[in-house]
Amino acid sequence: MRLRKTISTISFLFAILIGNLQAQNVTFENRTAFMPQFKKSDPKKISWGYLTVPETWGANDGKTIKIAVTVLKKNATAKDSNAVVFIQGGPGASGIDNIWLWLNHPLRENNDIVLFDVRGTGYSQPRLDQGLGKKFLEILAKNQSEEEDEKQKTNAAMSCKQELINRGINLDAYNSQAVAKDLHALKTALKYKNWNVYGVSYGTYMAQVYANNFAGDVKSLLLDSPVYDISTYYVENTSNYMTSLQKVFKICKSDKTYDKQYPNLEKIYYEVIADLEKNPLTVTVDKTLIPSGTFTYNAEDFKVAVQQALYNKKLVEVIPLLIYQFHERRGESLGNLVSAFSSLLSMDYGVYYCVSCNETLPNNDFLKYQQNASQFKGLNGGISFYKSDFKVCDAWNSNRTVAAKKDNTLSNLATATYPVLVFSGEFDPITPLDNGKKVAQRFGKANYIEARTYGHVPSFTKIGYKVVESFIDNPKQKLDLNRFKEADNVKLVTGITINKGVAKTGKSIGEQDPIFLFPLATALVVMLAFIFAYLIKLIKKRYTTVQDKIVRIGITITSITGLVLFGCLLMAITKVSEQNYFILAFGLPQTFNYIFLLVLVFLGCLILTLLYYILTIKKTDARSVIFSVIFSNILLATYLLYWGIL
Structure with a gap:
C-alpha cells in the first residue's frame, strides 16, 4: 500500500514537471548564418539557430526570448556526441562573435563547439544594448570631473533602463540563474547527453551556477580566469589591480636595462596621476570613434588604461612605455589608445547592468571597497570606471526588491564528480591568482594551473590550447600543471x-x-x-x-x-x-x-x-x-x- 502511494506521488510530481516544461514552450529552430561572412557556409560544418525560452523561467505569462546559437561541427567522423559549450564573460559580451577563435581551435577536431549569446546580448533577441558603450566613451572623452563623469554615466544607464522597461523587458529575468536554465534547455534541444562546459571571466561564475544546479549536464568543467566570490568582485578591485601592476614595477626595477630606460617607474606612475588630475591631456582621435575628434585623458582614464593593459601579456610589455608616454605628455601616440577604450566598451551594457545590478553589486559593500582602495594613497579612491557602478546600480535598483542580497551559494560543487580544470593568469588584474586557487579548492578534486607571464584568459594562448585539448579529449589523464613554466619571460619594450x-x-x-x-x-x-x-x-x-x-x-x-x-x-x-x-x-x-x-x-x-x-x-x-x-x-x-x- 505504501509503495503504491509512493509511486502514485512520484507519477503526480512527474506529470506536474512535464506539464511545467511544456508550458515553458522551449523550442529550437535552425536559421541562416547570423554573420554575413558565413552566409555560404556548409550547414554540415556550421549550423545556426535560435533557442526559444521563457523570458522569466517559472512564469506562465507566455513571454519568450530567443537565444542565438552557433554550432561548429567537429572535424572527426566519430559518431559520439561530444561537445564543448563556451560561456563568454562580460557580463554582456557576445560568444558568437568569438567564432574566429574557434574555427581552427584544436578542440574542434573531436568536439562540436557550441557558441551562444547570453540572453539579451549579441544576436539574441531581444538585444538589450542601447548604445551605452558609445555614450560611455564620449563621456570619458570629455574634460570634466570624476563626479560629473559618474553623474552622466548614471543618467545614461537610467535612460537605458527606462527604454528597456518601455519595451516590456523584465529586468529581473537577466542573471546567472536564468542563463543556467537556458543552458540546460539548450543541451536538451541539441540532444547532447552531457557536454564539456568552458567558461571565461564572468562566464566562469555563470558556469559554476550552471554546474551547481545541473551537475548531470556536465561532462567536464573548465574555468579560465574565474570569479570566486561575487561579494568581493568589486570590493577587492583596487588591490587586485595594484598587486598585478606592482609585478611590472618589480620586473622593471630588477633589470638594469629596463631601469635605465624607465627609472623610478612606480614613482612616475603616481606622478602621472597627480599631473593629470591638475592638467588633463587632450589628444586628436579618429572622428569615427569620437565625433568631436578629441579625447581628453584625465587621471581616471590613465588608471583604467593601465589596468586594461594588464589583461594581455603583450600589453604588459608596453606598460612602462605607456606610463612614460603619459609622463612626457606625448599626445601624438596616446591618441591610438582610444580605440582600445572603444573595444573595452563594446559589450552590451543593458545586459551588463541587468546582471551586475541583479546579482553582483547588491552583494558588494561600498564601504569595504573604499577601505580596500584607501591602501593606495596615490590612486585617490581606486578606479572610477568600476567605482561608478555602485552609483549606477543604486539608481538602477531603486524601488526594486531585487536589490536585496541573493542566495549565491554554490555548495553542490563540493561534491562534483566530473573533472575540473582552473586557469589563472599571473598578471590578471580583475580575477587574480588567488581567485583561481580558491575556486579550485571549492571542488573535491580540481586541476589548477597558474599561467606564468600571462594576464586574463590564458587558455587562449599556444600553451593554453595544448593544455585545454589534453584535458577535454582525455579529462581523466594526469595533466602537466606546470606547462606554463615554458612560457617566455615578460620582455618589457624599450628603444x-x-x-x-x-x-x-x-x-x-x-x-x-x-x-x-x-x-x-x-x-x-x-x-x-x-x-x-x-x-x-x-x-x-x-x-x-x-x-x-x-x-x-x-x-x-x-x-x-x-x-x-x-x-x-x-x-x-x-x-x-x-x-x-x-x-x-x-x-x-x-x-x-x-x-x-x-x-x-x-x-x-x-x-x-x-x-x-x-x-x-x-x-x-x-x-x-x-x-x-x-x-x-x-x-x-x-x-x-x-x-x-x-
Missing part, C-alpha cells in the same frame, strides 16, 4: 621611436580595402615599370638632351627610394607585429630608424625632381609619361602624409 602614423598605416593595409588601396597599388606599379623601362634607355643613352637625361635619372632615383621605403615600412610593420603588435601603437623600434631617414631622402628627391621638371618642361620629351610617374610618387607621399608617417 622605441615614436611615430603615430605607424599604427594607422598598419591598420589601413591590414583592412585591405580595395577602393582605398587601389590608387596606391597603381602608383607603385607605375613607378616599378618606369624604373625597368627607363634604366634600360639610360644605359643605352637614348636621350637627346642633358635636361631629358637628368629628369629621368631624378625620377628613377625617387621611384627606387619610394619603393624601397614602402617595402621596408611593410617589412618593419610585419616583423614588429609578429613580435608585439601593440608596439605599433607607439611607433617602431630604433633598429628601424633608417625608414624615417628614407622618408626624408624620398621627399627631398621628389621635391628636387618636381622642381627641375617644372623648370625644364619645354625641353623634356614624353612629358605626359614623365608627369604620370612624378604624380605616382606624389601619390605615395600623400598616403604617407595621410597615415602620419611624414
Whole structure:
C-alpha cells in the first residue's frame, strides 16, 4: 500500500514537471548564418539557430526570448556526441562573435563547439544594448570631473533602463540563474547527453551556477580566469589591480636595462596621476570613434588604461612605455589608445547592468571597497570606471526588491564528480591568482594551473590550447600543471621611436580595402615599370638632351627610394607585429630608424625632381609619361602624409 502511494506521488510530481516544461514552450529552430561572412557556409560544418525560452523561467505569462546559437561541427567522423559549450564573460559580451577563435581551435577536431549569446546580448533577441558603450566613451572623452563623469554615466544607464522597461523587458529575468536554465534547455534541444562546459571571466561564475544546479549536464568543467566570490568582485578591485601592476614595477626595477630606460617607474606612475588630475591631456582621435575628434585623458582614464593593459601579456610589455608616454605628455601616440577604450566598451551594457545590478553589486559593500582602495594613497579612491557602478546600480535598483542580497551559494560543487580544470593568469588584474586557487579548492578534486607571464584568459594562448585539448579529449589523464613554466619571460619594450602614423598605416593595409588601396597599388606599379623601362634607355643613352637625361635619372632615383621605403615600412610593420603588435601603437623600434631617414631622402628627391621638371618642361620629351610617374610618387607621399608617417 505504501509503495503504491509512493509511486502514485512520484507519477503526480512527474506529470506536474512535464506539464511545467511544456508550458515553458522551449523550442529550437535552425536559421541562416547570423554573420554575413558565413552566409555560404556548409550547414554540415556550421549550423545556426535560435533557442526559444521563457523570458522569466517559472512564469506562465507566455513571454519568450530567443537565444542565438552557433554550432561548429567537429572535424572527426566519430559518431559520439561530444561537445564543448563556451560561456563568454562580460557580463554582456557576445560568444558568437568569438567564432574566429574557434574555427581552427584544436578542440574542434573531436568536439562540436557550441557558441551562444547570453540572453539579451549579441544576436539574441531581444538585444538589450542601447548604445551605452558609445555614450560611455564620449563621456570619458570629455574634460570634466570624476563626479560629473559618474553623474552622466548614471543618467545614461537610467535612460537605458527606462527604454528597456518601455519595451516590456523584465529586468529581473537577466542573471546567472536564468542563463543556467537556458543552458540546460539548450543541451536538451541539441540532444547532447552531457557536454564539456568552458567558461571565461564572468562566464566562469555563470558556469559554476550552471554546474551547481545541473551537475548531470556536465561532462567536464573548465574555468579560465574565474570569479570566486561575487561579494568581493568589486570590493577587492583596487588591490587586485595594484598587486598585478606592482609585478611590472618589480620586473622593471630588477633589470638594469629596463631601469635605465624607465627609472623610478612606480614613482612616475603616481606622478602621472597627480599631473593629470591638475592638467588633463587632450589628444586628436579618429572622428569615427569620437565625433568631436578629441579625447581628453584625465587621471581616471590613465588608471583604467593601465589596468586594461594588464589583461594581455603583450600589453604588459608596453606598460612602462605607456606610463612614460603619459609622463612626457606625448599626445601624438596616446591618441591610438582610444580605440582600445572603444573595444573595452563594446559589450552590451543593458545586459551588463541587468546582471551586475541583479546579482553582483547588491552583494558588494561600498564601504569595504573604499577601505580596500584607501591602501593606495596615490590612486585617490581606486578606479572610477568600476567605482561608478555602485552609483549606477543604486539608481538602477531603486524601488526594486531585487536589490536585496541573493542566495549565491554554490555548495553542490563540493561534491562534483566530473573533472575540473582552473586557469589563472599571473598578471590578471580583475580575477587574480588567488581567485583561481580558491575556486579550485571549492571542488573535491580540481586541476589548477597558474599561467606564468600571462594576464586574463590564458587558455587562449599556444600553451593554453595544448593544455585545454589534453584535458577535454582525455579529462581523466594526469595533466602537466606546470606547462606554463615554458612560457617566455615578460620582455618589457624599450628603444622605441615614436611615430603615430605607424599604427594607422598598419591598420589601413591590414583592412585591405580595395577602393582605398587601389590608387596606391597603381602608383607603385607605375613607378616599378618606369624604373625597368627607363634604366634600360639610360644605359643605352637614348636621350637627346642633358635636361631629358637628368629628369629621368631624378625620377628613377625617387621611384627606387619610394619603393624601397614602402617595402621596408611593410617589412618593419610585419616583423614588429609578429613580435608585439601593440608596439605599433607607439611607433617602431630604433633598429628601424633608417625608414624615417628614407622618408626624408624620398621627399627631398621628389621635391628636387618636381622642381627641375617644372623648370625644364619645354625641353623634356614624353612629358605626359614623365608627369604620370612624378604624380605616382606624389601619390605615395600623400598616403604617407595621410597615415602620419611624414
